[in-house]
Amino acid sequence: MRPLSTTQLLSLWEQGLTQPLAQWALLVLAAACPETPVELLGELSVGARDGRILTLREWTFGPHLACLATCPACGDKLELTFQVADIRAIPATETAEYALAHEGYDVRFRLPNSLDVTAVTDDRDPNDNRHLLFQRCLIDARHDGVTITAATLPEPVVEAIIAQMATADPQADVQLALDCPACHHHWPAPFDIITFFWTEINTWAYRVLHEVHLLASAYGWSEAEIIALTPWRRRFYLEMVRP
Numbered sequence: 001m002r003p004l005s006t007t008q009l010l011s012l013w014e015q016g017l018t019q020p021l022a023q024w025a026l027l028v029l030a031a032a033c034p035e036t037p038v039e040l041l042g043e044l045s046v047g048a049r050d051g052r053i054l055t056l057r058e059w060t061f062g063p064h065l066a067c068l069a070t071c072p073a074c075g076d077k078l079e080l081t082f083q084v085a086d087i088r089a090i091p092a093t094e095t096a097e098y099a100l101a102h103e104g105y106d107v108r109f110r111l112p113n114s115l116d117v118t119a120v121t122d123d124r125d126p127n128d129n130r131h132l133l134f135q136r137c138l139i140d141a142r143h144d145g146v147t148i149t150a151a152t153l154p155e156p157v158v159e160a161i162i163a164q165m166a167t168a169d170p171q172a173d174v175q176l177a178l179d180c181p182a183c184h185h186h187w188p189a190p191f192d193i194i195t196f197f198w199t200e201i202n203t204w205a206y207r208v209l210h211e212v213h214l215l216a217s218a219y220g221w222s223e224a225e226i227i228a229l230t231p232w233r234r235r236f237y238l239e240m241v242r243p
């Protein structure tokens, strides 16, 4: 994996405007890992994918993260700042297949990956999506030795499998432990690095393209010439141009 160039980031920003985020995350990985076939990137577990995106985010914008949250109890706005290291989970040893034996049920399954996530669509009922995702990850299910379908697995077994998936892939479900200074309410808030990185790239792209516009208008340089400037030279010329 290698850092993303300014040109690649701008190209990814454009692609992100018209792609679902799960698909966009795959494009980001493909740009950063040209040596890995895209099918293999799609088969990375969601946590392995998010771990790589987190590293790319650190290489692009540094180790500090900042975002806003709203207290669900009093509605107060919280400014959160934390480090990449704070949300970096220690990856468990990942295997292609996991097994669970629970009350006479024997199940073999794998972890959800990007291909599974892109297969579920936003316009479907969330319960249907959960079922589809689960069904895709199920390799084999038996009750007292007889093969059964995903739909006939009782809910406690499904929950036990989902819990085992979460333990095996901790980077897939990052929760921030938040405290409201106004009302002292405590709550866990999910943190999604894909949404976070996309939002940052979107803001960054608007700023860069605005700078391109200012310099191109003043000096007649092309977009490629302006983007090729080092950040220091770009800042210098912007200071000359801005009133």
Ligand SMILES: [Zn+2]
Pocket: 071, 072, 073, 074, 075, 076, 180, 181, 182, 183, 184, 185
């Ligand atoms: Zn509060």
